[in-house]
Amino acid sequence: xxxxxxxxxxxxxxxxxxxxxxxxxxxxxxxxxxxxxxxxxxxxxxxxxxxxxxxxxxxxxxxxxxxxxxxxxxxxxxxxxxxxxxxxxxxxxxxxxxxxxxxxxxxxxxxxx
Amino acid sequence: xxxxxxxxxxxxxxxxxxxxxxxxxxxxxxxxxxxxxxxxxxxxxxxxxxxxxxxxxxxxxxxxxxxxxxxxxxxxxxxxxxxxxxxxxxxxxxxxxxxxxxxxxxxxxxxxxxxx
Numbered sequence: 447x448x449x450x451x452x453x454x455x456x457x458x459x460x461x462x463x464x465x466x467x468x469x470x471x472x473x474x475x476x477x478x479x480x481x482x483x484x485x486x487x488x489x490x491x492x493x494x495x496x497x498x499x500x501x502x503x504x505x506x507x508x509x510x511x512x513x514x515x516x517x518x519x520x521x522x523x524x525x526x527x528x529x530x531x532x533x534x535x536x537x538x539x540x541x542x543x544x545x546x547x548x549x550x551x552x553x554x555x556x557x558x559x
Numbered sequence: 560x561x562x563x564x565x566x567x568x569x570x571x572x573x574x575x576x577x578x579x580x581x582x583x584x585x586x587x588x589x590x591x592x593x594x595x596x597x598x599x600x601x602x603x604x605x606x607x608x609x610x611x612x613x614x615x616x617x618x619x620x621x622x623x624x625x626x627x628x629x630x631x632x633x634x635x636x637x638x639x640x641x642x643x644x645x646x647x648x649x650x651x652x653x654x655x656x657x658x659x660x661x662x663x664x665x666x667x668x669x670x671x672x673x674x675x
Contacts, residue, residue, distance in 0.1 A: 450601075482666075489563070489650065489666035490602070535601055546615055547664065549601030 448473040452536045452550035459526055459557050467521040467553045469510075469536035479503075479512050479519040480537040480547070490535065493521075526557045561585065563667035565651050571673045577639035580670045584633070584653030590614075591628055592664060593636050594650040602650055608634065638672075646674045 452469045459465060471477065481493040481503070494503030496512035496519065503510050508523045519536060536550040564583040572578050584591050589610050594602035605624065606616040610631040619626070623642070628634040638645055648669040654662040 487668075489668045490652075491666065492663050495663070537601070546604050546607065549603075551599065551601050 448477065448538060448540055448548045450536050450538055450548055450550035452534075452553055454551065455533075455554035457553060457555050459555070461528055461557055461559050462525045463557075465521070465523040465526045465530075465555070467534055467536075467555070469519045469521065469550060471517050471519065471536075471538050473517075473538055473540055475540065476514075477538040477540050479510070480539075481508070481510055481519070481521050482535040482537060482549070484533045484535065484552070486532070493534070526555070528557045528559055531555055531557045563651055563653055563665055565649075565667035565670055567670055568668065569671050569673075571675065572641055573675050574643055575640040577637065578641055578672060579635050579637045580649050580651075580672075582634045582636070582651030582667060584651070585655075585665055588653035588655050588665070589631070590654045590656070590662070591634050592650075592652040592654075593626055593634070594652065596648045596650055596669070598647070605636070641672075641674045643674050646672055648672070 449472045478497045480495045482490045483493045484490045494505040496503040499514035501512045510519050510521045533552045533554045535552045539547045591608045593605045596602045605619045606626045607614045608628040611628045626636045648671050650669045652664040652666045654664045656662045
């Protein structure tokens with residue numbers, strides 16, 4: 447079945463540092479890939495998505511590129527801020543008709559001033 | 560635009576008791592999801608509705624969990640009787656289009672259940 451593997455946290459960075467959160471997946475066909483973010487005390491919200499190979503999703507300075515050859519969808523940001531502190535979830539949905547979304551375990555990011 | 564509403568936000572019960580959670584999706588959203596998120600894990604889909612019909616309930620423990628979405632709008636998720644391992648955050652989400660896997664899901668704040 448489909449699965450998502452993401453790096454375990456917590457990840458602690460200083461403000462303005464470069465961020466990478468690794469995510470790899472297992473799925474047949476051509477899944478859609480997502481990053482969701484959960485800020486403290488809030489619900490999950492979609493951060494970015496990519497629906498086909500080589501697509502780059504981007505939002506709020508975050509980027510992730512759909513790499514089919516390495517089955518990866520790593521999240522990056524060039525300069526993190528304290529306000530980026532949150533839990534980040536990588537997720538996928540399979541291709542072909544109805545497919546449920548499968549989430550990774552989440553990576554907690556803490557940015558310190 | 561109002562978001563997905565859930566209540567209660569927190570609930571503490573003893574094992575073998577029953578509990579119910581309520582969700583009101585974003586207006587006009589046809590698809591509604593219930594997820595269970597155990598501490599340290601990602602959300603796991605319990606049940607998905609398309610209007611008032613069930614699309615997927617393959618991971619719903621049907622001996623103790625039930626859910627309904629009468630009239631295709633709000634929904635309730637019930638646990639009866641609760642077990643210790645049901646302690647988790649229960650998330651409700653909704654999306655606009657029929658489930659194709661690429662639709663953006665909008666999540667509510669969740670209900671944190673503690674079973675003692």
